[in-house]
Structure formats: structure tokens, C-alpha cells
Amino acid sequence: MPLPTTQQPAAATTTEGDGVIYALATGPVAGAIAVLRVSGQGCGDMLRHLCGALPPARMASLRSVRWRGELLDEALVLWFPSPRSYTGEDSFELHLHASPAIMARVAEALEGLGARQAEAGEFTRRAVMAGRMDILQAEAIADLVAAETESQRQQALRQKEGVLGQLYERWTEQIKSLLASQEALIDFADEELPPETEQRLQQALHALASEMDAHLSNPLGRLTREGLHVVLAGPPNAGKSSLLNALTGDDTAIVTAVPGTTRDLLHADIVIEGMKVRLTDTAGLRTTTDMVEAEGVKRAKHALEGADLVLRLVPPQAAQHKGSQVEAAEDGDNHFPPERTIMVMSKSDLRPAAPPPPPHALSISTVTPGGLEGLKQCLAQRVRALGAQHQASALLTRARHQAGIQAAKTHLLQAASAPLPELRAEELRMGMEAIGRVTGRVGVEDVLDSVFSSFCIGK
Ligand SMILES: Nc1nc2c(ncn2[C@@H]2O[C@H](COP(=O)(O)OP(=O)(O)OP(=O)(O)O)[C@@H](O)[C@H]2O)c(=O)[nH]1
Ligand SMILES: [K+]
Ligand SMILES: [Mg+2]
DSSP, rough: OOOOGGGGGSOTTTTOOSOEEEEOSSSSSOOEEEEEEESSSHHHHHHHHSSSOOOOOOOOOEEEEETTTTTEEEEEEEEOOOOOOSSSSSSEEEEOOOOOHHHHHHHHHHHHOOOOEETHHHHHHHHHHHSSSSSHHHHHHHHHHHSSSHHHHHHHHHHHTHHHHHHHHHHHHHHHHHHHHHHHHHHHSSSOOOHHHHHHHHHHHHHHHHHHHHHHTTHHHHHHOEEEEEEEOSTTTTSSHHHHHHTTTTTOOOOOTTTTTSSSSSEEEEETTTEEEEEOOOOOOOOSOOOOHHHHHHHHHHHTTTEEEEEEOOOOOHHHTTTSOOOSSSOOGGGOGGEEEEEEOOOGGGTTSOOOOOOOOOOOOSSSSSHHHHHHHHHHHHHHHHHHTTTTTTOOOOOHHHHHHHHHHHHHHHHHHHHSSSHHHHHHHHHHHHHHHHTSSSSHHHHHHHTTTSSOOOO
16 A cells, blocks of 8 residues: 655654654553554654544544554544644554554554654653753653652652752752853953952852752652662571561561571562662671671671661570670671661560660561561651651752752852852853753753663653
8 A cells, every 4th residue: 555655754853853653652561451652743644544534633532443454453542733742743642452463463554654663762752852841851751650659759740840940940040140240240350349249159159059969968869769778787597587578578588597597688678658668688797707608798788888777686685695785796886877777676575574675776576466566667757757858849869960960069169269250150151051961951962862761662
């Protein structure tokens, strides 16, 4: 069958991508309906070819999908003419029955009409190129698609609404006005300036730099994305692996009565109060001549350094040795950062007559019902406190943003200490550029590849 001539992509303009692309927008989970998304200049002709006349814009219409005289499926069809579509280009969606056989035939038909399979993130990339969203919002969509917890969902939606973009926009405007003031001074280089002018500039630069600092050091962005890192540590047989299993409700870790069972770091994710919590089980800390176990102990100590929170398990024997001054013999205190450590007296069922745990310590058992309630509440409380501290703020969740804002801050401080308005102006320009790279205003092509490589196909 001859193809309509108009289906060939027209010469590219700034808002058009490279030809017509298609992808399955729904995931690999088996379901009744699969949504196939198609976008690009000329895709309206493809839709007409497959389903007859174009349906009314943005309204669901039931159509027969035909290719080379054969009925492929009955589908709901949505037609989104440019520019009011996700990509800003002409686009359509076919809501097909989710069968691999139908997918294969419809894909074959689309390719026969000149479309090609989309690359990861290509729809969103086109949306950015068409100015439908900035790159921060595009990243937010990737985050939203990948959101596993309530806090991740909220963070992604806030970013998609543009809170981060607005913050960076405001900073850019502030730097721009400081830049203008410096450029004005360049022309009056020989004249004596009132000291207030210099003072105002210094104040403004330092205020902005410290605002950036607060943004950079807000841990909630990373915590939202990666989860709170909680490490379970203590001497061999303290019950660390049993606790991991009890918290996950799973048999993830090997538990035996043999001290030195766990060697590798073992990770398991749980969700507490809508926040992802990454638990890490570690090898029991002790001096050992066993090479494999020694490596495990080394890794355990390393994990302790990177932990947001350490649950230090103290088994009954160790607790009894030293009375109220609780210390486990083999696991030296110096491995445990005091401000990030919670002391957990384990196997409380084995010490019914023991004195109550020291202040700030918890007592748990993995064999008695309700033995973990106190610990769970304590974790929930930590998570809530973190959330309340930084509620509704624009969160920095990606290393890419971190690097850009860090660079901007450095340029501001260099501007503050530069002796001449020319040098200051140059630093301020570089500061604006660093933020511009984060928001995609500067060098957008350069960042697109790295940003979109992490997207799924179909987004
Ligand atoms: N009675 C009692 N026994 C427990 C409790 N928790 C763990 N155990 C037992 O203590 C022993 C050691 O438990 P594990 O969970 O393997 O201890 P671990 O700290 O991971 O040990 P390593 O990996 O060897 O360092 C096992 O026999 C468990 O069944 C508890 O709360 N009460
Ligand atoms: K053990
Ligand atoms: Mg273990």
C-alpha cells in the first residue's frame, strides 16, 4: 500500500524531534489494556491510515485499528494535535488490548508507516525541546514514575509543579541584578564609591551564598530519594540478622546460632511513615583471624561511617558484664558515632530480671510478640522529625543539581572577594551559568543525554 506523502517528517524546526516515534507507555505488568504512544510531525496521517478519519481532538473514540486490510484490534484512540500535547508535537495514543501479539502487529504497522521505536525518555526530551517543561520538571517526571514511597511521590510532584525551578529562577534574577550593578561600576572605575555600595554588595552575596548552603545541606532530598540509611551493628550473635528479618517480615538474612554467620553487607528496604528506609545487616564486630570474616568486619565498619542511623545491638551477656555502663566487649565504642547511634538491648526475652535499659536505649526481642514495637516507634519518630524539619522546602535530590548549585555558590564567594568590578562581574556571570546548566537554560543539549538516559522507554 503506498504511504501518504505527508507522513514523512517535515524539515525539522526547533520544536520538532527526529521523526515519528512510538513506544508502549504502560509498563511490563500484565494488564487488560496497553497504551501505545505515538508522537511526531506527520503522525496524524499514520493515525488516519490505521483508524480512518481523525477523531475529535483530546476525546476518547472507539476505533478499529486496521493494517493492510486486516483488523488488528478495537482500541480507544486519543488524538492530541500540536501544540496541546505532552511533547508539544502532534501525538496520539492507542489504548489496545494488552496482548503481545497485538503489540507486535501494531508496532509493525507503525514502522511500516515510517515510525520508529522511541529511545529512553525521548517523549519527555521532546517536551523539553518544545518548551513544554524545563529539565527539572522532566527529571521530576522520571522521579514520579519511579516513586516507591509517599515521600518520593510528594517530592516528585512538588518538583514537577516547578518549586525547584522557581527557587533557581529567583537566585538567577538576584545574581543578574548584582551583575548589572557591577557592570555599571566598570564605567566609573576611577571614581570614589560610597562605602555603603560595597557593603550592600557584600551582604547580598553572602546572604545568597548562605541560602544556597542551606539548600545544599538539607538532607531530606537525598533521604527521600535513597532512603534513610540504617545500619544494624554489634558483636557476633547479637541478633542483627534476626532483627533485619523481623523488620522486613522476610527471611532475607541467614540466622544461625554460630557467631560470625553474616559476612557480606546485606541490604533490605522497608517503608516507615511513607519514607524509604534502607536497612543494612553487617558482620558481627570482633577481632578474628578468619580472612573472610575479617573482610566482613572491615565492611561493617565502613557501613557505620556512612549511616544516617546506627542500631547498636547489645546482647544480654555483654550487657551483664559491665552492669549499667553498657558496652559490648568486642565492638569498640569508637566505631559508633554517638549522635547517630541508638543503643538496642537485644534478646530481652532472655533477661526478664534485668534492670530497665539505660536512658535512650531500647530493649527488643525478635521472638516475643510485640518485641519490636518500641523500636518501630522510635524509627517512625526519627523519620517524622526529619520530615517536619524540612516540610515543603524545595529539595535537592540529584547529584547533578548539587554540583551546579555548589559551583554557583563558589562563584558568588569568589565574586565577594574579587577586587575589581570586572572580575566580580565575570564570577557572577559564571555563577548564573552554573545555575542555568541545572535548569537547562544553558547548554541544554549537553545535559539532555545524561538526564534522559535514566528514563524508561515510553516516557
Ligand atoms: N531468645 C532470643 N534469641 C534470639 C533473638 N534474636 C536472635 N536470637 C538468636 O540468636 C542467635 C544469633 O542470631 P543472629 O540473628 O544470627 O545474630 P547476628 O547478630 O546476625 O550474628 P552474626 O551474623 O553471626 O554476627 C540465633 O540463634 C537467633 O535465633 C531474640 O530476640 N531472642
Ligand atoms: K549468628
Ligand atoms: Mg548475622
